[in-house]
Amino acid sequence: MAGLNGGGTSVIVRLEIHKELVTFGKIATAIGDAGGDIVAIDVTRASKTTTTRDITVKVSDPEHTESIVSALNEIPGVRLINVSDQTFLMHLGGKIEVTPKMPIKNRDDLSRVYTPGVARVCMAIHEDPSKAHSLTIKRNTVAVISDGTAVLGLGNIGPEAAMPVMEGKAMLFKQMAGVDAFPICLDTQDTEEIIRTVKAIAPGFGGINLEDISSPRCFEIEERLINELDIPVFHDDQHGTAVVILAGLLNAVKLVGKQLADCKVVITGIGAAGIACTKMLLAAGVTNVIGVDRQGAIVSGESYSNSAWTWYSENTNPFRQSGLLSEVIVGADIFIGLSGPGVLKADDVKNMAADPIVFAMANPTPEITPEEAEPYVRVMATGRSDYPNQINNVLCFPGIFRGVLDCRASRITQEMKLAAAKAIASVVSEDELNEYYIIPSVFNHAVVEKVREAVMEAAYESGVARRRNQRDLQDANHE
């Protein structure tokens, strides 16, 4: 099982090879024997006696790299010059940049994009602030904001360490949906200060994507910002995840011939994602949801210091099942993991109802690996890109923000989220649906467009869209 490095990591090994002492075949065999998979070879320098080659090798984790390096070090005639990790190389200097939309070629251009010409545009916005949507980057720009307290499943690693994830989200926003996104990591974990700061920077943005902020603080932060700002605020780990889980489940239950509303669902990790996912399932008609955190199942009648869990205990687990995950999982149709590595055991899957559906979504290491679950599971999904059925909020946030920016929605309603889930599920046709394909690929271009359309439609229906659509404009012309 690949660890933090992820299954697709590769390293580039630079070797100086003494031609008379060793053949490349011997080197390739040594790498192969150590379990490395050579994916590319480049000659970077050659002389009469030596060649220098960059060999790109797929590895599973840092220990694997070590064993390949020691195998190479033992070959006479080979000198190891350098080992570089491609993942780190892709992060050198960060992953995104700001580029102007037009060049400033002369003084005339300068006087338009900057002073004095810009002043007229400033005053137009001053007189009618809604013009900021059409005359500034606000129209197409989202802030991706984290305090670094719940970064992936890595925990409270701080704002600097959270940046690579936020930059990654910004890349995905742009590549998938053409949305310009700024990664912003705050050096405060104080709820009031976060709310104040986000409100203070909001004028330049058309939407706020909160990311990797730990629960229960994330609930208050999001709720207050939704109520106090007039642009959509969306905590991706809650709602993006819940939308994609529902999309996956709609297709998974279809495949196994069950009705979602009749299923017993056990969710482990009752934090940001677990609570939002539960709310989404309740909205979709599921009644028997049991939440399990570190101390066991959440049951009504118990007292919880976390107010979100008090709500949870009053609205879930109708049969008041108590105990550890291994107890409440018995007879469950669906397991959803939003907690941490290795929480679900193969025996637990064995004890589920027929045709078990397991979504083990902790990142980067899931609650159970597909290999462990394989003998007993019918449908298996993870949050990772190196296994089939990747349930990841990247299937939701680009399309949902594309939709809300395009119709200038003031908020994202439950109807818009349900519409997004159904849109994602609909990308997988009846003919295509199978155990290894319940959710479209992240690279399926149909996803963003379908989510955008469904979200805009629901926004108009919910009355939160502020930009008149074509239908309204036609009606207005006929009035």
Ligand SMILES: NC(=O)C1=CN([C@@H]2O[C@H](COP(=O)(O)OP(=O)(O)OC[C@H]3O[C@@H](n4cnc5c(N)ncnc54)[C@H](O)[C@@H]3O)[C@@H](O)[C@H]2O)C=CC1
């Ligand atoms: N695949 C995807 O798209 C997404 C996956 N996730 C993953 O879900 C996990 C949780 O994320 P958040 O809800 O944002 O974090 P969070 O910090 O708000 O909540 C995590 C919850 O899991 C509980 N937990 C941790 N270890 C546990 C264990 N061994 N047994 C039972 N409960 C345990 C914690 O007590 C906490 O209540 C992370 O691993 C994250 O990477 C989160 C969002 C999206």
Ligand SMILES: CC(=O)C(=O)O
């Ligand atoms: C995917 C994601 O947002 C997370 O694991 O936190």
Ligand SMILES: [Mg+2]
């Ligand atoms: Mg996240």
